[in-house]
Every structure is written in C-alpha cells, then in structure tokens.
Amino acid sequence: MTVIDYSLYLVTGRNLLPLGKDYYQSLEESLQGGVTLVQIREKHADTAEFLEIATKSKAICDKYNVPVLINDRIDIALAVHAHGVHLGQTDMSVAQARAMLPPGAIIGVSCNNEEHVKNALRDGVDYIGIGAVWGTKTKKLTNPLVGVRGVGSLLEVLDGTGVKGVVIGGIKSTNLLRTLHGSVSRTNHAVDGVAVVSDIVASSEPRHAAEKLSKVLRAFKADLPISVLAVRADSARHSIIEGVVRLMKVVRELNPLVHQITNNVVATQSANVTLAIGGSPIMATEPQEMEDLSRICNSLLINIGTMRSDGMLSMSRAGYFANANQKPLVFDPVGIGASTFRKDTVQELLNVFQASAIKGNAGELAALAGSVEVETKGVDSIGSGFKDPISFVMTLARKERCVVVLTGPVDYLSDGVTVITLRNGHEILGKITGSGCIAGSSVATFCAAAAFESQEPPNAGKLVRGDILLGSVAGILVLTVAAEVAAARSDVKGPGTFLPALIDELWALTPETLRSKAKLEIHA
Ligand code: 3NM
Ligand code: MG
Incomplete structure (x- = not known):
C-alpha cells in the first residue's frame, strides 16, 4: 500500500493557468517543486476529455512517484488506476465509492463543520479536506468559511482516529505559516497537509511556487504550540x-x-x-x-x-x-x-x-x-x-x-x-x-x-x-x-x-x- 504524503496537496485547476502555460507542463513543474499528492479536479470536462487528462496526468505523476486522486468520478479513478478519489458533500456516498474501488483505495471527503467530520469518520474515510479556511475565487463556496481559527475544533474530532486532515481554500505562500500556526487543536493536533489550487496553478513558475510552499511546510514545527517559549517556569x-x-x-x-x-x-x-x-x-x-x-x-x-x-x-x-x-x-x-x-x-x-x-x-x-x-x-x-x-x-x-x-x-x-x-x-x-x-x-x-x-x-x-x-x-x-x-x-x-x-x-x-x-x- 502506498503511504500518502499529504503535506503539499495540489488540486488541479486548468482554467487558472496563466496565458500560454501548458497544463501538463505546469503539472510536471509543480511536481518538481515538491508537490506530494495530486487531485485531478475537472468540473466541466466531458467524460472522454476527463479520461484523457487523467490518463496523461497520472503518467506524469507516476514518474515522480506522486499518488493521484480523482475528484468525484469513481469511473475515471477506476479507469486510470488512480490511488483514490476525493468526494464532496453532494457526491456519491463513501460507502458506495468504497464498494466500487479496489481495496486500499484512498477516499477523502470535503468537510466544513463538525457534523461533516463525524459522518466522514463513521463512513471510514482516509482523510478529510477542511475548508474553506480563507476566501477563494477558485470555487464558488456554498458553506460558510471555516476560518483558520475554526480548523482546530474539527481536527480535534480526528484525535486518535488516524484519519488525516488537510486544509483548503485560499492558502498561499504569504499566509501558509499563519495557516499552519493557527490550524492546531487544543489537543495539539496539527494538519497533515495543505491543499492548494491557484497559488501553484496560476503561477507562471509553478515549480518555484511549490518550492516556496514546501519550504515553509518543512520548516514548520507543530510541536511549538505557542509562538515563543523561551521563558520557562524554571528560569530564574x-x-x-x-x-x-x-x-x-x-x-x-x-x-x-x-x-x-x-x-x-x-x-x-x-x-x-x-x-x-x-x-x-x-x-x-x-x-x-x-x-x-x-x-x-x-x-x-x-x-x-x-x-x-x-x-x-x-x-x-x-x-x-x-x-x-x-x-x-x-x-x-x-x-x-x-x-x-x-x-x-x-x-x-x-x-x-x-x-x-x-x-x-x-x-x-x-x-x-x-x-x-x-x-x-x-x-x-x-x-x-x-x-x-x-x-x-x-x-x-x-x-x-x-x-x-x-x-x-x-x-x-x-x-x-x-x-x-x-x-x-x-x-x-x-x-x-x-x-x-x-x-x-x-x-x-x-x-x-x-x-x-x-x-x-x-x-x-x-x-x-x-x-x-x-x-x-x-x-x-x-x-x-x-x-x-x-x-x-x-x-x-x-x-x-x-x-x-x-x-x-x-x-x-x-x-x-x-x-x-x-x-x-x-x-x-
Ligand atoms: N474546495 P485555492 S475551496 C477546491 O472549501 C476547493 O472545500 C474548497 O482553491 C472547499 O487554493 C477550493 O485557489 C478551492 O483557493 C481552493
Ligand atoms: Mg464534487
């Protein structure tokens, strides 16, 4: 079974590519920049087109040993032997998806509130996507913003379950450290990764954009709950x-x-x-x-x-x-x-x-x-x-x-x-x-x-x-x-x-x- 590294999770968005930038080129550059997981998200493609994009994308990701998830479409995931799927709250149920996918397939679900998280846990998901943490122009949001300060209470529901949590929505290199710092529960449960669309895809240098994010992710220490702890109780x-x-x-x-x-x-x-x-x-x-x-x-x-x-x-x-x-x-x-x-x-x-x-x-x-x-x-x-x-x-x-x-x-x-x-x-x-x-x-x-x-x-x-x-x-x-x-x-x-x-x-x-x-x- 593939061990999934959720840390820098790219969700694709072809409509956001800068003028003249080829989608496959952009994808490959972002992988070179340190993307660890890719979700192919196509909201408007016909089935044949989606299939072609997923097939070619998967081949590129395979070169870099990066797992691929498919948004919403179980059939496409099966056809391209993707590692799993990502489901929204209005997509097929986890149980139905699980029944169709091969054993060990990864299933993630978008969650906006505690009820979503509890349901996802009951349904046996592998990870949840918590969002949106910031405002975003990439997707028309139908739920209220979770906000960075709202992430912690959702992560706390995951305590002891082993289910992973990523955050999504408006995450950029400029707010990543603040996002990571804020997205920690009272029980010190930190996120396993961040899912990003525009900060990488809309960049003319996706490799550089991914590197910037990756550097912050690697440096961040979740075991520092509070900003500064140099003054200790035992210091005189x-x-x-x-x-x-x-x-x-x-x-x-x-x-x-x-x-x-x-x-x-x-x-x-x-x-x-x-x-x-x-x-x-x-x-x-x-x-x-x-x-x-x-x-x-x-x-x-x-x-x-x-x-x-x-x-x-x-x-x-x-x-x-x-x-x-x-x-x-x-x-x-x-x-x-x-x-x-x-x-x-x-x-x-x-x-x-x-x-x-x-x-x-x-x-x-x-x-x-x-x-x-x-x-x-x-x-x-x-x-x-x-x-x-x-x-x-x-x-x-x-x-x-x-x-x-x-x-x-x-x-x-x-x-x-x-x-x-x-x-x-x-x-x-x-x-x-x-x-x-x-x-x-x-x-x-x-x-x-x-x-x-x-x-x-x-x-x-x-x-x-x-x-x-x-x-x-x-x-x-x-x-x-x-x-x-x-x-x-x-x-x-x-x-x-x-x-x-x-x-x-x-x-x-x-x-x-x-x-x-x-x-x-x-x-x-
Ligand atoms: N899902 P960007 S927000 C695909 O809240 C998606 O569930 C969201 O794009 C959710 O990184 C979002 O460009 C778009 O803001 C995130
Ligand atoms: Mg969906």
Whole structure:
C-alpha cells in the first residue's frame, strides 16, 4: 500500500493557468517543486476529455512517484488506476465509492463543520479536506468559511482516529505559516497537509511556487504550540528581569519602528510614549501602504478603540502582512464587550491575522474568551476580575495560540505554559485616558526589540521570531515602574501633571530603578 504524503496537496485547476502555460507542463513543474499528492479536479470536462487528462496526468505523476486522486468520478479513478478519489458533500456516498474501488483505495471527503467530520469518520474515510479556511475565487463556496481559527475544533474530532486532515481554500505562500500556526487543536493536533489550487496553478513558475510552499511546510514545527517559549517556569526570576534590562538597551540603541493603528483618543500619547521608551512610532492607517510598511516596521500594534467599519481594511491588511513578514503583532481589542460590532470585528480580524500577543483588561479578555465572569462598562471592566486569573490567561493563550496580557491592579501574562504576574503600577494610571492603550504601544515596542535580538533564522518555521513573552513582560514592567516613579514625584499633583511626568520617567528609567522596583513572580 502506498503511504500518502499529504503535506503539499495540489488540486488541479486548468482554467487558472496563466496565458500560454501548458497544463501538463505546469503539472510536471509543480511536481518538481515538491508537490506530494495530486487531485485531478475537472468540473466541466466531458467524460472522454476527463479520461484523457487523467490518463496523461497520472503518467506524469507516476514518474515522480506522486499518488493521484480523482475528484468525484469513481469511473475515471477506476479507469486510470488512480490511488483514490476525493468526494464532496453532494457526491456519491463513501460507502458506495468504497464498494466500487479496489481495496486500499484512498477516499477523502470535503468537510466544513463538525457534523461533516463525524459522518466522514463513521463512513471510514482516509482523510478529510477542511475548508474553506480563507476566501477563494477558485470555487464558488456554498458553506460558510471555516476560518483558520475554526480548523482546530474539527481536527480535534480526528484525535486518535488516524484519519488525516488537510486544509483548503485560499492558502498561499504569504499566509501558509499563519495557516499552519493557527490550524492546531487544543489537543495539539496539527494538519497533515495543505491543499492548494491557484497559488501553484496560476503561477507562471509553478515549480518555484511549490518550492516556496514546501519550504515553509518543512520548516514548520507543530510541536511549538505557542509562538515563543523561551521563558520557562524554571528560569530564574533574575534572568527575566535581566532580559527586560537587555531589551531596554536594545530599544534605545536600535529605535525600532513600531507601526500603530490605534484610536484617535490616544494616538498622540501612544506615539509620545513610544518615543520616550526609545522606539520610533509610525501611525499610518492607509490600507494601500500596509504591505510596504510591514516590510520596514519592526512590529505592529492594532488597537480597535475607535474602530469604524472603514478601518477594517487597513487593520486586516496590516495584520496579514505582519504575519507574512514574521513581525510581532500586538492586538488590543479595546471595549470588545461593549457592542456586537466590536465583537464581530474582532472575530473577523483574528480570522485574518495571528496576533503574537493579545492585551486587554479583565472585561475585554472575558468577552474575547466568551466568559461571563467579568462585566464591562463601556471600555472599562467592573468588579474584581477572574476567580482564577492564572488559569484563565494560560487557557486563553493556548486557545489563541499567542501570549496573553491581562492588565489590572495585578498584570497576568502567559504564553500558555508559564504565567508571570507583575504587581507594579499606580492607581493614578486609571485616571488618565488610554493607560491600557499606551501599555499596548509599550508591549509592541519591546516585542520589536525581542524580535530584533532573536538569533533564529527567518525560515525557522515560526510565525514570529524572538521571545514575545519577555517582550510583553518588558512592555508592562517598564511602563508600570515608570508610573510608580512618576506618581511619587512631588511635582505631580494629579492626572494632568502625571502624564508628562510619566513620559519623562519612561525616558529616564534606569536598569537600577527597574531592578529595585520590579515586583515579578513566575507561576509554572
Ligand atoms: N474546495 P485555492 S475551496 C477546491 O472549501 C476547493 O472545500 C474548497 O482553491 C472547499 O487554493 C477550493 O485557489 C478551492 O483557493 C481552493
Ligand atoms: Mg464534487
């Protein structure tokens, strides 16, 4: 029996070939580029034509020892001795197909929801195709998008069954790493492969297109559930504080460019805080320049504070390209619990980009997690917060597959493995607007530094380089320690004088002050 390698699964699409490109030539080049499995998909060919295409395609794939599956048509699969078939939800049943095909034939089924997956398991399929994960122009979709964040719960149904899972729909080299990173269940079940049509077929250099995808697939490490795990529970508190001190130096020496799409209440303040820390803010919002900016910027902050529907495009584009360029992305879902618009917007955005860190107060993170434990008033949370904030942040970090920063009188940070609590700050922070928002700017600035000092090569199979947990700790710690120093100054009479004092103290903060004042604890 052939062992199927599902990793780079090409689904053909002759109508997408670039002008002048021969179908068989394109197929052969894509095999040379590393395609591991081919499905011949012909939606409009007559039987004789389909048969001819399948016969010739199979001969080419045979040369490269790559198995061939036929979409929908059992008769064609039998006629060309294909390795199996791929069935849609409205095609022949698995049982009927199985009865006609030779023993050991591969049968895969398209699945869009949990019910589809359960049925496919009951029917004894070999693999499922989960889609569509992204929007696609290749096929008219009749089901809702699964979205990258929806893949995990479908994969979880496969746990322990040995049935393979691939994802399909709009997968490209620009979003592959983000797709792989996001498509992992809570039980750490990752996909076995990705099925691609246009990114390969529509390319004039399908070999190059396949190579690009193949390289990312090989580099990706599914056993890295969370972006960055360098800070371990057993590492000394001391080394984290020294790590923060080191990042302070990196920021001041390198002035990372921190792109911030934030709200109009705090934009000036956020830019000033970024400068005071040592970063370099850029507050651009034009959708058309997001791709260019993501190449030159060292990190991105997306804050939905005064979000309007016409701001969606710049946020989603900025986030998409931050992922594509492996830049840290800090997401601040301000006031997400306040309206359905905000909730829906956040879901939509998180389906496009993978945040490296999500920062919020108790109300915001409760709303994001779908928890009713904490109520909100406008953009503020009320009440004391979670009963068990440590396990809350840990669980949310695992679910969102990023670092979670829960701010409040005590700040809780987790990468899904370790939880760090910080007890610095001053209550006067609650009396100026946007103290949470500037924390986002600070975290984004230090995450830029963390990526900067990372020794990992860009093709190490991780969505973001550098220690995002350490960057997040630095962002919060520097801001809250400076706030303590500012609040204690005799010239600070209230919130009005506090804000400029805070900016000055951020500017002047020394490693000694940070070391002596940091109230940091590690929880395994
Ligand atoms: N099936 P591209 S999406 C054939 O959701 C197919 O079941 C889908 O093409 C599903 O890689 C799709 O060009 C097309 O987006 C995928
Ligand atoms: Mg079909």
